[in-house]
Amino acid sequence: MTTTPSSLSLSLCNCYSYLQRCFLFVPVFIYLISFPLYAEDLEEKSAELDSVRHQIEDVKTSMEKARLETDALQTELKKNETSAGNITLNIREIERQIQQRNERLNQLNDRKSVRERALVKQKQALSQQIRSAYMVGKNDYMKLLLNQEDPARVGRALAYYDYHNQARAQQINSVNTEIETITQLENTIKRENDALFKLKKNQLAKEREISQSRRERENILAKLLNELEKQGLELQALQQQEQETKNLLEKLTEEQARDDRGSVAFFEDIPPFNSLKGKLDWPIKGKILTRYGSRKQGGKLKWQGVVINAELGVDVQAVSGGQVVFADWFRNLGLLIIIDHGDGYMSLYGYNQSLLKKTGDWVLPGEIISLAGDSGGQLRSGVYFEIRNNGSPVNPARWCRN
Structure with missing residues (x-):
């Protein structure tokens, strides 16, 4: 069979027309093939978005929890440091009272020393008077009363004896007064020493209390710093x-x-x-x-x-x-x-x-x-x-x- 140019041209045209019709269905065919892939990608992206949203919520929850924890630790730190400050002031006041008690104790001991020296002098004077009276003799007073000498001389002698008797009585009273004063001072000193002992005991208890408070503070502070570092909140805390x-x-x-x-x-x-x-x-x-x-x-x-x-x-x-x-x-x-x-x-x-x-x-x-x-x-x-x-x-x- 002989192919003529006209028949060849017609054949080519028919082929071209056929190919055009085929190409019209290519996009549809591609779409139908790729549709499952787009659907899978959409589902994957949607799942990723949901995951990100959950992560954001988790971060927000975590940050809120961290904020509450740091606030709680700050409150605990405030309570601890305020209490420690008050304890320090108590110790300072106790030290002031101890100093005052020591000064008063020194003053009382000085007064006691002065009184003891005065008591020695009073005893020496009384001893001298007793020796003088002994040297004169215990019967001189009766002899003087029975002697029929000048009444004026007798009166003067009686006045002299009365003066010495009163002087001895005064010396004895002075000695007794000094003894009572020293006894009172010794009792006061004892009370001051007892009060001082209680203050020092209280001071030691307060010092142990402040030491315990410092240890608790270190634990609180370590937790707080760890929480701030863990959550990266240092800058936020400074800004706040x-x-x-x-x-x-x-x-x-x-x-x-x-x-x-x-x-x-x-x-x-x-x-x-x-x-x-x-x-x-x-x-x-x-x-x-x-x-x-x-x-x-x-x-x-x-x-x-x-x-x-x-x-x-x-x-x-x-x-x-x-x-x-x-x-x-x-x-x-x-x-x-x-x-x-x-x-x-x-x-x-x-x-x-x-x-x-x-x-x-x-x-x-x-x-x-x-x-x-x-x-x-x-x-x-x-x-x-x-x-x-x-x-x-x-x-x-x-x-x-x-």
Whole structure:
């Protein structure tokens, strides 16, 4: 069979038309083949999304649980450190009483020594009088009465004997009085010694109590630091403390602005705080561990005050006169005192072991207000010190003497 060009062309056209019709069904065919794959991928992505959502919920639940646990530990730390501060004050008071008792005991022993020396002299004088009377003779008095000599001479002699008798009687009374006084002093000294023994015994008990409290604090602090580190909440805790401090100072500033009665009279004898720049004494002597403006842990926050190294229990002094507007435990700053110096200036003293002043007290420059410590969960003892002007922190190094 011979193929003509026209028949070949027709054949090719028919083939092309057939192929076109076939290609129309290719997408449908591909879709039908791939539909199960798309469905499987959709289900997988949906499952992944659900898993992520569950993970987010788990993280939220975990973070909330961690927050509650850290809050509970902070509350426990506050209770422990506040109690320890009170125990320290009790020990301090006991030591003061022991010192007073010792001083009184020394005074009583000195008085007893003086009385004993006086008693020796009284006994010596009485012995001398008795010997003199013996030398004169016990019958002289009767002889004088029976003698018929000059009545005036007899009267003088009788007066002489009466004088010596009265003198002896007085000496005997003096000796008895000294003996009674010494006996009373000895009884008083015994009572003082008993009281001193009880005070020292109480002091030892309080010292054991504070040691136990310190051990409990270490356990609480270890749990707290572990929880913060585990959840990565260190930065969050620092940010929270900074915000809470700011809120507290704003509140105190507003309260002082509303109630400024009595401050004018108090500040009349004290130079204005803004005139004391570069003239203030530091609240405590010691090495500055962290400086104003230096980076905190993580590098995102800066120190708004300074930390001064100090041993536990060292006296902390007010840098200037003013009124205590806050004296309580505060998160991360521990036992905290804030003093309002007028004209918008305040000073803050944190990390204290014990507070010696309460809210509302007036203090003078250099007056002892607290004892240095490590409250607020600090790992070493010292004092955190800030100066603020209208709520904003300023560099304490520019206000205190170098």
